[in-house]
Amino acid sequence: MRYIIIGAGAVGGALGGRLFDSGHEVVLVARGAHLEAMRAHGLRLELADGEKRLKIPVVEGPAELTARDDDVLVIGVKTQDTADVLETWGTHGHGTAAGGSGPGPAVVCAQNGVENERLALRRFSRVYGMCVWLPATYLEPGVVSALCAPLTGILHLGRYPSGSDTTARAIAADLTGAGFAAPVTEDVMAWKHAKLLGNLGNAVDAVLGPDDEAGRGLAERARAEGAAALTAAGIAYIGAEQQARTRGDRVVSPRAKRSSTWQSLARGTGSIESDYLNGEIVLLGRRFGVPTPVNEALRRAANRAARERRAPGELTGAERAALLEAAG
Secondary structure, eight states, rough: OEEESSHHHHHHHHHHHHHHHHTEEEEEEEHHHHHHHHHHHOOEEEETEEEEEEOOOEEGGGGGGGOOOTEEEOSSSSSGGGGHHHHHHTTOOOOSSSSSOOOEEEEEEOOOSHHHHHHHTTTOEEEEEEEEOOOOOOEEEEEEEEOOOOSSEEEEEEESSSOOOHHHHHOOOOHEEEEEOOOOOOOOOOOHHHHHHHHHHHHHHTTTOOOOOEEEEHHHHHHHHHHHHHHHHHHOOHHHHHHHHHHHHHHSSSOOOOHHHHHHHTTTOOOOGGTTTTHHHHHHHHHHHHHOHHHHHHHHHHHHHHTOOOOOTTTOOHHHHHHHTOOO
16 A cells, blocks of 8 residues: 555654655655655654654655555645645545546545544545544654654544444554554544544643643533533543553653644644634534533634734733633
8 A cells, every 4th residue: 555644744744754664655745844854854753762764755746646546545634724635636636546436545534623534525435534642743844753652652543434444454554563553443433532522622732831720620621511512412432441541551752742733833834723623512512502612712712823823822811811701
């Protein structure tokens, strides 16, 4: 299989780098300064056991590649960019098999949130969800850090909307050989909804910082709202005890990892994924009559910070007070 990593940031860079280093065919897809840095110097992948400089092929888009029947498109962009990515790759010969018929490439959504798989299934027939427990950082062009040990990450994988197949098992085997745990599950979205609850605190980390005592309370309340909304909607998710048993001490980082939302603010990208994290809970709350004031306040605050290209934690005292008041 050829792995095309669309969005070679923190997660995508770590996945692509580890797969390439273990002998698999990999192409990274990036843009801007990150693309140019990797073209010039390769990907610098910082791991728990040392640093690697990997000369992985890197492209800007599908026009630079010829589609193959064994392609696996791994989507690593933030959800707000997913629709554009799917349109681009689905309309440049990668939406069907290389011969113009058949099921086309496998598409793996290695992303936070639960909307990406639904978007992908509109254009591609073979869609897989991946629940990513992979603390990684991308803040500098050409450099990705994934410092956990003894495993680089745990990646639950399954067919969307449910089930498993030989492709899922083959991808899982490749990932296992590359330093990950990759359990194949029949209900990957239950894992992804559990991860969604954990990600509801990302906006707190981004706009208030991890050491803000009131912020820690907001994150707990956001997760409580999320659990209530999922329950009201009849959506199953994996409980905290089972998550802890699965992860155990197999993914341990020597330093704290900042959330993907924090990293977006730190890089000044101008956009953020909170509409698909906190916003997912707001949507469910509106549909099923569950109040979600904390998630709505966090969604608004994170969007404003991204739009104004603020640094993480860059709130005035008045803005912090207003956020806490809006959250109730």
